[in-house]
Amino acid sequence: LELSRLAIDRDPKITLNGDLVFRCEDVAALDPVTFESPESYISLPKWNTKKTGSISFDFRTTEPSGLLLFSHGRPQGPKEQKPGRELKTDYFAMELLDGYLYLLIDMGSGKTKLKASNKKVNDGEWCHVDFQREGRKGSISVNSRSMPFMSPEGSEILDLDSDMYLGGLPETKSELILPPEVWTALLNYGYVGCVRDLFIDGKSRDVRRLAEIQSALGVSSFCTRELQKRCSSAPCSNGGLCKEGWNRYICDCTGTGYLGTNCEIEATVLSYDGSMYLKIIMPITMHTEAEDVALRFMSQRAYGLLMATTSKESADTLRLELDGGRVKLTVNLDCIRIDCSLSKGPETLFAGQKLNDNEWHTVKVVRRGKSLQLSVDNVTVEGQMTGAHTRLEFHNVETGIMTERRFIPVVPSNFIGHLQGLTFNGLPYLDQCKNGDISYCELNARFGMRHIIADPVTFRTKGSYLALATLQAYASMHLFFQFKTTTPDGLMLFNSGDGSDFIVVELVKGYVHYVFDLGNGPSLMKGNSDKPLNDNQWHNVVISRDSNNVHILKIDSRTVTQHTNGARNLDLKGELYIGGVGKSMYSSLPRLIASREGYKGCLASVDLNGRLPDLLADALHKVGDVEGGCGGPSTTCTEDSCHHQGVCLQLWEGFSCDCTMTTYGGPFCSDPGTTYIFGKGGALITFTWAPNERPSTRADRLAVGFSTQQKEAILVRVESTHGLGDFLQLHIDQGKVGVIFNVGTDDISIDEPAVIVNDGKYHVVRFTRSGGNATLQVDNHPVIERYPPGRQLTIFNSQAAIKIGGYDKGRPFQGQISGLYYNGLQVLKLAADNDPSVQVEGNLRLVGDSLSVLATDTTSATPLAVSDMSTTIMETTTTMATTTTRRPRSTSMRESISKPQSSDDILVASAECPSDDEDLEECEPGTGGELVLPIITVDSLEPPSIATHYPVIPPPPTLLSPLETTRESLILPPHPSCPPDQEDCGDPVEVSAFGSGEMTESDDEDFHNNNSPMVTDRTVLPPPPAAGEGGVHKPRPLPPFVPTTNPDQLHIPAGKKHNRDQVLLPPAPPSSRNTPGLTYPPNFPHVPTANPTASDDKNQPGAVEVIRESSSTTGMVVGIVAAAALCILILLYA
Structure with missing residues (x-):
């Protein structure tokens, strides 16, 4: 038979497939490409295969697993995913798994999964693959060994709608529908090796050209096999296990506590105290038939949940927990609800013993269909699941506490200890949450190794x-x-x-x-x-x-x-x-x-x-x-009374800790401050002052904690009213921290060149400014000081907004920011409290405080019959904020400024005179005519020492005012103490008179009279200690102080409207009571600060700082005093 002639004549006995040309042509040689990493891939055009189709190509690799080809069709049925059912769609895939080639195809009537090679094909030699299909029938040949297949009866049309992906999948898979049967896709195994001579339906595809057009990362236009052993150079750090790959080495970092290509990045540690959790909320319902799980844990408890997948719709779970000092693996595939072949119930495996020894232990789980492996510290136990069902459904991956409990008969105990290096199907979830790489996790567990004291x-x-x-x-x-x-x-x-x-x-x-x-x-x-x-x-x-x-x-x-x-x-x-x-x-x-x-x-x-x-x-x-609680017996300041460089303040009945510049909170500066995680794409938290409350400051203090891996970002920016141009900005430049500010003269910058901060570790930055002088400290490194030459303007005028995150300036921050403090304001805490002065936008989430307060829109709490779990856990949902104004809370911003715990060295002025006082010739007085009582502080001449971990400015000497005020004649009302959960409070308040209408010839910093006490533009109101009865010291925590006058009266800015019926004078103390002095410096208690007002004469008394009043107020006071004096004279000589 002349078959070619019959084919040309289109004889009905001959069937043609593909693109055939009945003449002799030169076929150009197609260059091979190499996929150099599992993340590499090339997108091919959609394959319009319908009823017939063919694909052939050659590949070459030494690596055992990887996705070669994948494409899927449109979802069948309704768009909404039904509970318990994955979205059904046509798909076509080829994958390498453990060295064998598999064909996977589903045309809508059921899957076909065919092991296409009877021996391993990852031997480094070229392997030829040829796939042919007509309707339900087809064949696949590997190196000329053909294997036929027949799809389940039903559809004969393969309806693909997506691109065809070669070598792997894009990082953003949210638009893809990944069938559970394609294990390499869900395990995130990309193909590493060479591909050449790709033909689809008989037409060649120039993959090298496609890679160039798409600028495909990690795809090179050649194929060579290197014979040199890459592991011979010992590239894996920190005990990582090196494996040979295709022209590369592969570092297995499991069990090392490190991540990265070379195990060079320290993995994030999370600390759990029995009430803490981390929960990954999957964007879509997941269905898998294969899982890789690895984690490290350290605990002294014999029981506790390590990790679990949970479903809202079924009892499906893959759970790891400590049970009697052993690791217990539970796999339950709920067959009853989805009418699959019933299994005998949950499968369990145990491994290890006496693991509650407060040492690190490594756990690995590998499931492939019905096969299970559990390894603890390299000791492996294997198991085989019964029943035909192999599909695991889950909506969440949970650690520490199992919050999804509706289908769980016995809830595992809460975990107390530390977790590190949790990876699920190749994704390091703990580190992704910390770094803001994913936006679907919620947590109140704390980052870092923390000493855990639960429920004392x-x-x-x-x-x-x-x-x-x-x-x-x-x-x-x-x-x-x-x-x-x-x-x-x-x-x-x-x-x-x-x-x-x-x-x-x-x-x-x-x-x-x-x-x-x-x-x-x-x-x-x-x-x-x-x-x-x-x-x-x-x-x-x-x-x-x-x-x-x-x-x-x-x-x-x-x-x-x-x-x-x-x-x-x-x-x-x-x-x-x-x-x-x-x-x-x-x-x-x-x-x-x-x-x-x-x-x-x-x-x-x-x-x-x-x-x-x-x-x-x-x-x-x-x-x-x-x-x-556990306060302990100590009532005096010691070197370790306050943690994280908190300053110990000795009080009469004990002590308190000033945590303002630590980024931590709590009574001893040991609790993490309010923390937000800024995700991919950027986010912004904006605090805005009301137009009539915008402060102008001569000195500023800023402290913030953060962790990130970014080289370039803006963390915090404070801006003045539009048109003035004053600003202060904290940023990361080339992985190093810097601050730049301008208060009317020139841009002044200060940075720390010796510390790299984009290493993913937690860093604390402290910045202070006094006029044009500034200091900067990163962690416990030496303080950097900056004294710019020449005359500098000093006032940061009419501050309008604090912006956190850099999103608005095109340099968005990604990572976590914690405990931010600026001049008495805790902006992150205000954001968490839904203060109306704060707006949030972008990919942002708050690290939660407690699980019990979280709620959900879709489900309610389910009571538990388990006696040892008294707290019902609510199902929780994380909602990303997108340009929304926080709802008002009971305490307004104005109230929070006036409260003592949030006060600091903030100089507040009205917005009536917004420019520098150095440049003013005239300024109209403010409209406020209220009486502001001048208060002169009188301290003991020998203040107690300060317990702190770093140098501070000593308190200034004290003296009597020009009016010869004595401690017997006037005493400040007691200052309310810091609440236990207040992270920043207790600093003295500086009240500015700028904008009040008073004229000055020059800066108070540049003016000094050696013959009289210096009078400045601010008053410092320190929190005085309260005397205890009989001088008996009581252990901490301290009882709250009760003010003898409204604290609002102490913090109203000069020139600001605040009508009150009367002025309450504080009662004078008995003369026998000795008032202790300040136990901390009044200006910058945490970092040495340039002080241009310092006198050359060491015996010269320091400044008594008083409130400067408007001319109208001064006139009123003078009139009252004159009238009183006249009345006294008349009475004496009458």
Whole structure:
């Protein structure tokens, strides 16, 4: 038969496929391309294959897995994704998986997944692939070995609608519909290797030319195989495992605590205290048949949730948790709801033991269909799932706390400890959340390694104790708690039982004793600490007993083990006593128990066999003085009283911490400040002053904490009223921090060239300005000072807005910003409190405070029957703000400025005279005619020392005013103390008279009279300490002060309308009371600041700063004084 002639004649017995030309032509050689990384890909035009089609190409690689080709069609049925069902769509794919080539095709009537090669094809040699299809039938040949296939009965049309992707998928996959059967697509395995001679429907595709047109990253126009071993140079850092790839090395960083190509980037650590979580909310419902999970954890608790996928619609889950010191893997594929072949229920695997040792442990999970692998510290356990169903559905990936609980019969315990390096299908979610790379995570867990003290309580007397429900420890037991005390003896825990059974934990001469009786007589285990533990430091206690009667007592890092024979069960009855027992019970306690009184001190992080009780809320009854928190006995400032360079302020009844320039908060500057994560694309937080409240400042203070990997960005910018041009900007330039400002003369810049800040670590920047002089400090590095030459204007006039994030200037910041403080304003906290003065826009999210306050639009809380989980978790949803004004809150911005806790060295002026006073010839006085009482502060001549970690300016000497005011004649009203959760408060207030109408010849900084006290344009109102009764010091936390006058009266800017009926003079104290002086400098307590007002004469007294009043007010005061004097003279000589 002359087949070619019959074909030319279109004989009906001959079928033609592809683009055939019946003549001899020269075919140009097609250059190969190399995909150099898994992220590389090329987009091909849509494949209009319909009923017939063919594809052929050659590939070459040594890597085992990667996606070669993928395209999909339009979703079938309604656009909305039905609960429990993935979107159905036609698709076509070829992938390498573990060295084998697979064909995947679905024309709408069911999937076909065909293993196209009977041996591995990742041997580095060219492999030829030829695919042919006509209707439901077709074949695929690999190196001339053909394998036919037949799609399920039904559709014969392959309807593809998307581009055809070669070598991988784009990073933004939100528009793609990825079938669960295409494992490499969902595992994020891109192809690395060479491709050549691509023909689609008989037409050649010049992939090299396409790569050039698309500027495809990581695609090169040649193909060579390098014989040199890339791993020979040991490129992987920090213990990473090097593997050979196609002309590249691959660093496996699992278990190292590092990420990156060379394991050079330290992975983010999250700290959890039992009430904290991180939750990834997937943009779409996910369906997978293969997963790769890896994480590291450190914990002293034997129970707790590490990671879980959860679904809103089913019981589907892949969950990792600590269970009795082991890692437990649970995989549940809910077959009942979707009518699949029933499985026997959740599959479970266990690995590891005694993992609650406060050491880092590495966990890996690999699932491929029905096959499971669980590895803990390189020890692997394998399992096989029963049933035909292999599809996992999930909406969330959760850590720390399982919030989606509706289909879970037993909720795992909350996690206390640290997580690091969580990757799910190749995505490092913890780091992506921290860096703002993804916008669909919410969290209140804290970044960084933090010492975890969960739910502390204090037993203030030895007669105090709590009674809880019986300890459940029949067959085994895992107990954990932390304690801190200065008392050497005391009963910490006791539970009696049937017969002679009991358990006791006590402190004897500063050492922990564990006493128990299982029915064989009492036994005593003593902790082997190297010194007594009543040292006012936190200590960790782990007590465990397994089914083999092996008892372990671990105190901090020192362990004692004991094996007992005989009875194995601990049969406890009655109440579990914490902190002591009733006085009458001590005499009847079993022998070997030394305690005859209760425990006095703090307990925290109590874990009773996986149950985390709220000791105060769950107590059946409470006796004596037991309260939440742990303040400790110290009432005096010490070097470590305040954390993170907070300044300790000694008060009469204790001390408080000034956290203003730390970016932290809380009573001891140890709590993270309000934190926002700025995501990809940029975001902006804008605080705007009201037109009549815009301040003009001679000195500024700015502190902010952040972490980022950006080389260029603007963090904070403060701008003046439009047209004035004054500004202050904190930015990152080439990975280094700098500040530039202009207050009317020239741009003045200051930077820190020695510190790289775009390393993903948390950094704190502190900036101060006094006129044209400035200081800058990054973390604990030396302070940088800047003194510009020449005469400089000094006033930052009429500040209108604070802008955070740089979005409006085209240099958006991406990462987290925390605890921002500017001249008494905590803008991030105001944003979190929905202050009406703050607007937010862009990709922005707040790191949450607590899970209990989060709500959802779609579901309500579901009560739980599990006794140990008393708090119902609400389903939560993160909403991105896009150019919305925050809703008003109960406390206005004006109120927040007037409150003492948010006050600082802010010089406030009306907007009536917005320009520098140095340039003014005339300025109309303000309309305010109210009486502002001048207040002169009088301090003791020898102020106490300041406990701080870095140099500060010493407080100025004091003196009497020109009116000879004495401490007996006038005292400031007590200042309200900082609330415990206030991160920035307590600074003195500087009130400016600029704009009030007063004329000056020159700057007060440049004017000094050696013969008289210097009078400046501001008054400093320090928070005076309150005297305690009898001088007795009380332990922290401090009780709040009660002001004797309205605090608003102390903070009203000069020249600003504030009508009041009367002026309340503070009462004079008795002459015997000695008023302590300032314990911190009044201007810049945290960073040395250039002070042009300093006198050359060391004996010259410092400035007494008073409020300058308008001329109308001054006239009124003079008139009143004159009238009073005249009346006195008339009465004396009448």
